[in-house]
Amino acid sequence: MSEQLITKEENYSQWYNDLVIKxxxxxxxxxRGCMVIKPYGYTLWENMRDVLDRMFKKxxxxxxxxxxxxxxxxxxxxxxHVEGFAKExxxxxxxxxxxxxxxxxxxxxxxxxxxxxxxxxxxxETIIWSTYKNWIQSYRDLPLLINQWANVVRxxxxxxxxxxxxxxxxxxxxxxxxxxxxAIEEAEKMIHIYADFAENYMAxxxxxxxxxxxxxxxxxxxxxxxxxxxxxxxxxxxGTSHFLGQNFAKAFDVQFLNKExxxxxVWATSWGVxxxxxxxxxxxxxxxxxxILPPKxxxxxxxxxxxxxxxxxxxxxxxxxxxxVEALQAHNISVKYDNRDEYRSGWKFNEYELQGVPIRIxxxxxxLENNKVELFRRxxxxxxxxxxxxIIDKVKSLLEDIHNNLFNRALKFREDNTTKVDTWxxxxxxxxxxxxxxxxxxxxxxxxxxIIKEKTKATIRCIPFNNPQEDGVCIxxxxxxxxxxxxxxxx
Amino acid sequence: MSEQLITKEENYSQWYNDLVIKxxxxxxxxxRGCMVIKPYGYTLWENMRDVLDRMFKKxxxxxxxxxxxxxxxxxxxxxxHVEGFAKExxxxxxxxxxxxxxxxxxxxxxxxxxxxxxxxxxxxETIIWSTYKNWIQSYRDLPLLINQWANVVRxxxxxxxxxxxxxxxxxxxxxxxxxxxxAIEEAEKMIHIYADFAENYMAxxxxxxxxxxxxxxxxxxxxxxxxxxxxxxxxxxxGTSHFLGQNFAKAFDVQFLNKExxxxxVWATSWGVxxxxxxxxxxxxxxxxxxILPPKxxxxxxxxxxxxxxxxxxxxxxxxxxxxVEALQAHNISVKYDNRDEYRSGWKFNEYELQGVPIRIxxxxxxLENNKVELFRRxxxxxxxxxxxxIIDKVKSLLEDIHNNLFNRALKFREDNTTKVDTWxxxxxxxxxxxxxxxxxxxxxxxxxxIIKEKTKATIRCIPFNNPQEDGVCIxxxxxxxxxxxxxxxx
Numbered sequence: 001m002s003e004q005l006i007t008k009e010e011n012y013s014q015w016y017n018d019l020v021i022k023x024x025x026x027x028x029x030x031x032r033g034c035m036v037i038k039p040y041g042y043t044l045w046e047n048m049r050d051v052l053d054r055m056f057k058k059x060x061x062x063x064x065x066x067x068x069x070x071x072x073x074x075x076x077x078x079x080x081h082v083e084g085f086a087k088e089x090x091x092x093x094x095x096x097x098x099x100x101x102x103x104x105x106x107x108x109x110x111x112x113x114x115x116x117x118x119x120x121x122x123x124x125e126t127i128i129w130s131t132y133k134n135w136i137q138s139y140r141d142l143p144l145l146i147n148q149w150a151n152v153v154r155x156x157x158x159x160x161x162x163x164x165x166x167x168x169x170x171x172x173x174x175x176x177x178x179x180x181x182x183a184i185e186e187a188e189k190m191i192h193i194y195a196d197f198a199e200n201y202m203a204x205x206x207x208x209x210x211x212x213x214x215x216x217x218x219x220x221x222x223x224x225x226x227x228x229x230x231x232x233x234x235x236x237x238x239g240t241s242h243f244l245g246q247n248f249a250k251a252f253d254v255q256f257l258n259k260e261x262x263x264x265x266v267w268a269t270s271w272g273v274x275x276x277x278x279x280x281x282x283x284x285x286x287x288x289x290x291x292i293l294p295p296k297x298x299x300x301x302x303x304x305x306x307x308x309x310x311x312x313x314x315x316x317x318x319x320x321x322x323x324x325v326e327a328l329q330a331h332n333i334s335v336k337y338d339n340r341d342e343y344r345s346g347w348k349f350n351e352y353e354l355q356g357v358p359i360r361i362x363x364x365x366x367x368l369e370n371n372k373v374e375l376f377r378r379x380x381x382x383x384x385x386x387x388x389x390x391i392i393d394k395v396k397s398l399l400e401d402i403h404n405n406l407f408n409r410a411l412k413f414r415e416d417n418t419t420k421v422d423t424w425x426x427x428x429x430x431x432x433x434x435x436x437x438x439x440x441x442x443x444x445x446x447x448x449x450x451i452i453k454e455k456t457k458a459t460i461r462c463i464p465f466n467n468p469q470e471d472g473v474c475i476x477x478x479x480x481x482x483x484x485x486x487x488x489x490x491x
Numbered sequence: 492m493s494e495q496l497i498t499k500e501e502n503y504s505q506w507y508n509d510l511v512i513k514x515x516x517x518x519x520x521x522x523r524g525c526m527v528i529k530p531y532g533y534t535l536w537e538n539m540r541d542v543l544d545r546m547f548k549k550x551x552x553x554x555x556x557x558x559x560x561x562x563x564x565x566x567x568x569x570x571x572h573v574e575g576f577a578k579e580x581x582x583x584x585x586x587x588x589x590x591x592x593x594x595x596x597x598x599x600x601x602x603x604x605x606x607x608x609x610x611x612x613x614x615x616e617t618i619i620w621s622t623y624k625n626w627i628q629s630y631r632d633l634p635l636l637i638n639q640w641a642n643v644v645r646x647x648x649x650x651x652x653x654x655x656x657x658x659x660x661x662x663x664x665x666x667x668x669x670x671x672x673x674a675i676e677e678a679e680k681m682i683h684i685y686a687d688f689a690e691n692y693m694a695x696x697x698x699x700x701x702x703x704x705x706x707x708x709x710x711x712x713x714x715x716x717x718x719x720x721x722x723x724x725x726x727x728x729x730g731t732s733h734f735l736g737q738n739f740a741k742a743f744d745v746q747f748l749n750k751e752x753x754x755x756x757v758w759a760t761s762w763g764v765x766x767x768x769x770x771x772x773x774x775x776x777x778x779x780x781x782x783i784l785p786p787k788x789x790x791x792x793x794x795x796x797x798x799x800x801x802x803x804x805x806x807x808x809x810x811x812x813x814x815x816v817e818a819l820q821a822h823n824i825s826v827k828y829d830n831r832d833e834y835r836s837g838w839k840f841n842e843y844e845l846q847g848v849p850i851r852i853x854x855x856x857x858x859l860e861n862n863k864v865e866l867f868r869r870x871x872x873x874x875x876x877x878x879x880x881x882i883i884d885k886v887k888s889l890l891e892d893i894h895n896n897l898f899n900r901a902l903k904f905r906e907d908n909t910t911k912v913d914t915w916x917x918x919x920x921x922x923x924x925x926x927x928x929x930x931x932x933x934x935x936x937x938x939x940x941x942i943i944k945e946k947t948k949a950t951i952r953c954i955p956f957n958n959p960q961e962d963g964v965c966i967x968x969x970x971x972x973x974x975x976x977x978x979x980x981x982x
Binding site: 035082093 | 558561
């Protein structure tokens, strides 16, 4: 556990992978592209899920559950949707195994072939809209504001823990509305909820914007996204919310009687965030000593470690520590007291630094004589001796400080790494050598976008909401443009 | 919504199916055997899951997540395990679709055939024990107390909403221990946690016992279970906990260095409950008017309905109702005020009776003059006028009363429908005509058990824990026996 990590500077990608594994968040499984989310990582996910779930419910959404399987013909119903997902579909073709003829193992029973193949959901628009058809008759049935927590499968060829895995966990909201305006409002509301979550819980600043046509969700009229900047200067799409127009309503013939008693197709949105968010927060905050977890969702907010030379000192420290544990828990602060005797305190320091626990409290007999304990903050490595009796207030305000510091640090990094450029040479240079977001004019054609991507690997991350209008010329084609968009290489 | 249900007496099976659908718990999906869990049903599941999750965590377990897919060779590793599940496995064979040659749709791309087929997990022992191999080296790594909330797939030929579906939601605990005794203790502890949950949250009395060899989980040394009795006299297995011995440790070569520094195979348990529990509680409590939900897990504990003749009365009632809503919520009681004007109050009464909301409060101007409101309890249809100012206390104690009444009613039903029999004729008669649990002597052979099942469809539900020892003779074979076991027809 306490082996050194490779540094970010040496190899960012390997640093990330090692960190995720060594800190106990996740590991690769025996199944290609699928990960095992280990208890520490899963607790982090639970904390994120619980906050998001409360936000969804507070904004009027309810949860439901739809089948894992999608009949192949359903997936094909919406043309651009199936085109977007066909290349990464896990397909169920049989429903039984049998003993092999040579009795040496089991084989797929050819007699159990399905009449129609089933796709493991890569996303659930099609199965859900085929269901909504029966749920929606009149405007009185609208809006329908439903969310699902589920696993989905997209057969990616190159996978990375959390960032891109064949199976991942996510939530997907699927809402139905009577009017275009109401659906757009919903899609916008949800991308703002995601931004709120990213910034105020994950301490990750994000840019909210609209995707270009080429980067849109397969089947959407408009895709809104939140984009975060990682420490290596690459962008990461952290969440998306789609205005689907009437595309899925038309594909599945979902009409409703409006207030004027006329049949009309329903308007739709869908929106999702996934376990990918964990990758985002690891890459936004961590350092060469390990994870630095944002306090509001950290599985463990405080760890207490005793310093002692003999049994008597330990038992003295134990008493104090147990009182502190109780007091912190009474204030809903998650805390662990690690007085395992088989590990040295130095080893424990390294271990909890690797795991990114925001605050470490050390308690030793010397300090206790003066009624003091030591607080250590993971983000800055600062230590302070504090009065034992003030511990609740100090811990609370320190958790708040750490959150703010993480956010501000990441925000400053993003500001330092967002560059306005006006020429093609400058663009190539910044993308290649500095990285980060590049704010540049673009002629709004998919052709130019594709050429830029081919030449530099940079994609348009988004056209920010409330983007200032400004006359300029496209950095590649020289054609006129009225606003800058954000380019970056991305995960 | 307010159409009559068919009665239980007319057709229990159809009554159940209609009730699940009409009350909004779930419905069949377009995918054979898979259900859609609707928002009302999913909220019920969330409430059950949250209570169970707290119980698991309190007893030292943590959650994690393992892959949906199991390589075919892994499933085959434990001989009796694969034999038990081979016939109901959904198999993924390909990972890509492509445009068909005639351009008329998508087809499975034959070039995307997997080298090794993947099974959708029917249960996760094999993928989890293949992972534990890397997590366990020494006794210091034990016990490992892990739970997973997940979807699983068992390709059942005859399915019924909640009771038996191709895909279902469940939790599965998988623990690893240094000694046989510790593993057995864990398996027993978990079946008692399930019993606690069934009785004290679902208000469903259960018998705790051990399965006969024929009814054991595929791969277990011993299976413990909780068995509940449904209103039609059939039993339902509501949860199981397995002592797996060293079977999976041996299959996946998971050994640990014990305190004597010797290599030893790890001891295992697994245990699970699923969305099937929802079927159990529907069939334990409901009546011909609809669901009767146990108060502690009901999605909605209280509904408030206004009685009024004009706008003025309604606005007067609204004010009172909103205060009551706030007061109840402040006491963590879930409540909805339904003052929709487009539905008559009689329609609303029927609707919430169908949905099984434990308490209905009606507020009308006449009662308000005397500072009274009316409480209606769903389980007994009793109405009481109470002083408005006592509402919190009254609602709290009534919720408690309803829970107790549901439990006691179901317990009395089970007692009335548990019959001791000593002869074969009597056995056949009771199984055929009265139903319920039949307590009878059995010679402990699988042969007799199989014949009894073939002749009567009755199976041994369990050998109860702490079963009184009593000399007798097997009802079928006449051979000596030292204890009675519980037979029943079962879901």
